[in-house]
Amino acid sequence: MSSRQIQISASEQNLIDSVAELIIKEAQKAKDNHGYFSIGFSGGSIVKIVSAGLLNRQAEIDWTTWRVFFCDERYVPLDAADSNSKAVKDGFLSKVPVKPEQIFDLNPALELSAAAADYSSKVQSVHGSEGLPKFDLLLLGMGPDGHTCSLFPGHALLDEKDLIVASISDSPKPPPQRITLTLPVVNNARVAAFIAAGAGKAPMVRRVLEPGAGEDILPAGRVQPSDGQLIWYLDGGSAAELKQPQPNL
Numbered sequence: 001m002s003s004r005q006i007q008i009s010a011s012e013q014n015l016i017d018s019v020a021e022l023i024i025k026e027a028q029k030a031k032d033n034h035g036y037f038s039i040g041f042s043g044g045s046i047v048k049i050v051s052a053g054l055l056n057r058q059a060e061i062d063w064t065t066w067r068v069f070f071c072d073e074r075y076v077p078l079d080a081a082d083s084n085s086k087a088v089k090d091g092f093l094s095k096v097p098v099k100p101e102q103i104f105d106l107n108p109a110l111e112l113s114a115a116a117a118d119y120s121s122k123v124q125s126v127h128g129s130e131g132l133p134k135f136d137l138l139l140l141g142m143g144p145d146g147h148t149c150s151l152f153p154g155h156a157l158l159d160e161k162d163l164i165v166a167s168i169s170d171s172p173k174p175p176p177q178r179i180t181l182t183l184p185v186v187n188n189a190r191v192a193a194f195i196a197a198g199a200g201k202a203p204m205v206r207r208v209l210e211p212g213a214g215e216d217i218l219p220a221g222r223v224q225p226s227d228g229q230l231i232w233y234l235d236g237g238s239a240a241e242l243k244q245p246q247p248n249l
Helices: 012-034 046-060 084-091 112-127 199-209
Strands: 003-009 037-041 066-070 072-074 137-140 165-168 178-181 191-196 229-235
Touching (some): 012 046, 046 084, 066 112, 072 084, 112 165, 112 178, 199 229
Parallel strands (some): 037 066
Antiparallel strands (some): 165 178
8 A cells, every 4th residue: 555745845955855855765775775776757847856865965865776757758859958868968967977878868859659668668668678767756747727748738648557657648737749658657656755835836735745525536546556656745835725734953
């Protein structure tokens, strides 16, 4: 069964430190358990938080064990401004000793559905080809409509059960063509961690974590690891509309 934690940080630095502690702990645990650490990055501000927390703690990490994936990726050249890979590399990976062969990128030279299938193969090359891959840690964000990865409210991809990585050509948020981990894979992670900061996130955080009667379950709310941990890292702004008291850090 999954467990859910909600941690509210009193300051931006507390949030940064909490996320860093999680990554360091899970990386060591994964190394001890199976020799590698598979981590999936989402876009947005997550890379800034990770970079701020880990760059001055590099000596605590065995970077050779890292296997870096992207929870979703825009179907654009890897050097395009809206590439998740470019953002994570520019903001973090280029500053730590993670080698290029440890980073698993979309191949934009392939047709969209073929690129999704190719990415599935890359995921399986690390996690094995039997059953669902089990990521050690997925760092997730949430959009203003409650989407996570490239799983959008009301979209058919929310019900995808067979694919590991799916393509989407009608994303309501540009660019329209993307690939994404599917919900069964997200829910098979050892740890799925949402990071949401700022008062602008507060209404959607409340809708996802404390849905009212008759409110739809949004994609972010459907992230419920079947045999792992779900952690929400919030600050005072993003947690402002929650009614249930939560532990502060």
